[in-house]
Amino acid sequence: MLDGTSLALRRERHDRFLQVAAPKLDQLFGLVGDSGCAVLLTDETGIVLDRRCTEGDAATFCDWGLTPGADWSEAAEGTNGIGTCLTEERRVTIHRDEHFLARNIGMSCMDAPIFGADGQLVAALDISSARADQTEGFNRLIAATVDQTARAIEAEFFRVSFPGARIVVADSGDHPGSMLLAVDKDDIVIGATRNARRALGLEPVGRLVPRPAPDILGREEGATGFEKAERAAVMRALTRAGGNVSQAARALGIGRATLYRRMKRLGIGEQG
Known part of the structure; x- marks a missing residue:
């Protein structure tokens, strides 16, 4: 279990990722929170960085060790949703007595990995429930939602990375x-x-x-690849200039006569 300072440093290292993930965690918790589930996000080592749960369930999840700063790697907890997901780099569901440690067999955990823009594993997204009436059918439904949310976080993180x-x-x-x-x-x-x-x-x-x-x-450029690129540049300039050849020539940094010659060679009329 990390202390407050160590957890803060760990969260700071993943700050941009956590900012991207936060709205998705809120949406996911809005779907499952009233059913007694907690939503957790870990780093690539299994340390819990963020959690969503109701105030009424907070004490229960703290007793289970599902709290920010906790280590849920396989090395620390044996077979469990978070640790096994990170080790095998795939979505998993660990239902009750499938957990390795006896103290964890009351839980059902549905997890999906999240990969960074460089293709490396960056996190695990987890929904955990300690409800005794949690069915495997309900777990499958939750697992699909977890995976969908993980892919949405992954896609958004990729976008902000470029x-x-x-x-x-x-x-x-x-x-x-x-x-x-x-x-x-x-x-x-x-x-x-x-x-x-x-x-x-x-x-x-x-x-x-x-x-x-x-x-x-898989789009073929063929031998006329440079001509296609030149044509595209001329067409963009003409379009931006509303078909005004003089204005397009200035934007391209060439003379009007030169642009006319290029347009003729490329088969571009004055109307585009």
């Missing part, structure tokens, strides 16, 4: 979860979520080697 980039949603195919790419102003892919990395054969973790977006998304 503030100047366009975020492209890739075709998920048979890969569930967030399939997002970050593309810069030059149409170069500079980031990808874990699921996108796995589905598209990119580096599984760490810094992504920059690649042209068409190379990854």
Whole structure:
């Protein structure tokens, strides 16, 4: 169990992530809080960073050790929702006597991992219930909601990690979860979520080697790739200028006559 100072330092290290996650935790708790469940968010080591529960249930969850600063790694608690989720890097449900330690067998825990913009494991999202009448069917329903919320946090954290980039949603195919790419102003892919990395054969973790977006998304550029890029630049300038060639030429930093020649070569009429 971390003391207050150590927990504060741990939370500070994950400050941006916690800010992104907080509204999603509130929404999730709004769905399950009245049923006697607690919502917890841990770091990648199993330390609880944040918790949502009703005031009436707070003492119960504190008695169970489900409180900020607690260590729920497998090394500390054996098989449990949080620790097993982090160890196996997948969504899990640990129902009552599936827990390793006898003191935890009264709980049901539904967990899903959250991965950062670099593909590395960053957190576990947990819903825990100590209700004796908690059914496995109800657990499955909660588990699906936990996983959905985890993917929403993961996607939003990815977006804020690339503030100047366009975020492209890739075709998920048979890969569930967030399939997002970050593309810069030059149409170069500079980031990808874990699921996108796995589905598209990119580096599984760490810094992504920059690649042209068409190379990854399967759009053919062919031998006229530079012409297409030039045409796109001219079309953007003309569109922004409302079709005014002189104004578009100034925006492109070239003469009006030069722009006309390029328009003719690229097959662009004055009406676009």
